[in-house]
Amino acid sequence: MKLNSLSLAFLVLLAVAVELSAQQPDTNATGTTAPGLDPQLNLVPKRQAKTGATKIGALPTNAFGFVPLPVQSGASNSMPDSTNQTSMNLFDKLTEMANRGDATAEYGLGLEYFIGKSLTHDNAEAAKWFRKAADQGNAHAQYELALMYDNGRGVPQDYGKASQWYRKAAEQGDASAQVNLGILYHNGQGVPQDYAEASKWYRKAAEQGDPDAQVGLGSFYENENGPANDYVEAAKWYRKAADQGYAAAQFNLGLMYSNGQGLPKDNVEAAKWYRQAAEQGDAQAQFNLGILYEKGNGVAKDLVEAVKWYRKASEQGDPAAQSRLGLAYFTGSGVPEDDVEAVKWLRKAADQGYAYAQFSLGGMYNFGWGVTRDDVEAYKWYNLAAAQNYTSAIENRAKISGSMTPSQIAEGQRLSREFVPRKGGGALDRDEPPP
Numbered sequence: 001m002k003l004n005s006l007s008l009a010f011l012v013l014l015a016v017a018v019e020l021s022a023q024q025p026d027t028n029a030t031g032t033t034a035p036g037l038d039p040q041l042n043l044v045p046k047r048q049a050k051t052g053a054t055k056i057g058a059l060p061t062n063a064f065g066f067v068p069l070p071v072q073s074g075a076s077n078s079m080p081d082s083t084n085q086t087s088m089n090l091f092d093k094l095t096e097m098a099n100r101g102d103a104t105a106e107y108g109l110g111l112e113y114f115i116g117k118s119l120t121h122d123n124a125e126a127a128k129w130f131r132k133a134a135d136q137g138n139a140h141a142q143y144e145l146a147l148m149y150d151n152g153r154g155v156p157q158d159y160g161k162a163s164q165w166y167r168k169a170a171e172q173g174d175a176s177a178q179v180n181l182g183i184l185y186h187n188g189q190g191v192p193q194d195y196a197e198a199s200k201w202y203r204k205a206a207e208q209g210d211p212d213a214q215v216g217l218g219s220f221y222e223n224e225n226g227p228a229n230d231y232v233e234a235a236k237w238y239r240k241a242a243d244q245g246y247a248a249a250q251f252n253l254g255l256m257y258s259n260g261q262g263l264p265k266d267n268v269e270a271a272k273w274y275r276q277a278a279e280q281g282d283a284q285a286q287f288n289l290g291i292l293y294e295k296g297n298g299v300a301k302d303l304v305e306a307v308k309w310y311r312k313a314s315e316q317g318d319p320a321a322q323s324r325l326g327l328a329y330f331t332g333s334g335v336p337e338d339d340v341e342a343v344k345w346l347r348k349a350a351d352q353g354y355a356y357a358q359f360s361l362g363g364m365y366n367f368g369w370g371v372t373r374d375d376v377e378a379y380k381w382y383n384l385a386a387a388q389n390y391t392s393a394i395e396n397r398a399k400i401s402g403s404m405t406p407s408q409i410a411e412g413q414r415l416s417r418e419f420v421p422r423k424g425g426g427a428l429d430r431d432e433p434p435p
Helices: 008-021 081-099 103-115 123-135 139-151 159-171 175-187 195-206 211-222 231-242 247-259 267-278 283-295 303-314 319-331 339-350 355-367 375-386 391-401 406-418
Strands: none
Touching: 081 103, 103 123, 103 139, 123 139, 139 159, 139 175, 159 175, 175 195, 175 211, 195 211, 211 231, 211 247, 231 247, 247 267, 247 283, 267 283, 283 303, 283 319, 303 319, 319 339, 319 355, 339 355, 355 375, 355 391, 375 391, 375 406
């Protein structure tokens, strides 16, 4: 947690705490292509939206928010009696200073209640002390209080009040507050939606080196709501954040290299940045890196390596990767052919509402691959994909309908109507592959 100033008494208190802590192909046998799966699927990577999604929260890692607490390893807030007594003396001093109106102590005590490691976690009490410090102009407390209003912790959720406190901290130069105020303007939460204002606050934080703001500003330049739809400027800000190790920026920079937007098209560079983000656990970067290995673009073609990255993304719930992993098992590409395993991964994506997987799962039921053949189930999945204008699903639904009774079709339609995606709409944020 950043601090601009500390009272002399508080510095002494921290020094004591530091000293204490130091003790511590979908082809059949005849070679003809059967309706249901597209083994030559060419997925188009899509950018993940990072702007205006999740606001930054405080990440204090210790009791005072500044130095490690003398807590025994492996114990839950338990300390030796002597250490515990000394720590309580420190808290007594901190509380005494806070009660005397020391803004930094008020802020520190608020953090103690918020973290709940050495004091009982109490959001309402944390908000009380943050407010006392915020009213005295402490920017960190203003930011924390804004977050509590933003998230409805310890106080009723109120985006208007959140914006007021973010603004007070932002005007003092707090970069995180500037980012979050920008997000509120981006989303129209507590303030009128205003992309110019959002961009303004992102820029202030970005110029301080804040990677969240740099990604947000890059997104504004890249997308239609931005100040000039300038890919070169977007790439510039993504690179600044990417160079700080920020996974979302690394992914976005890789995609700009993949698409030749604002940068020369370069799959080798794309693979480099995807890998850096993928190794940090970014699911879409893992998926895109898998695509490059499957196609041999920017890296040597390696289906086993492709499957490795698809699996990593799949295990995080990425529906495009799950579909691709299912297809790999169906065709025996990079893994032994296994229709049952193919159905397993296709179902995971289909259950999220991903049209290609729904179409493919329909094909598995249509032909009895990895499951018992079931025309009603096939119809259901074709119908769901067709509702998303998936061309091959529309065609296959028409074909299978010709061999079904009216009651079977009615049952398939009923199952389609009752289907509820497991993830509300998130699976549909990316384009489905072409038929």
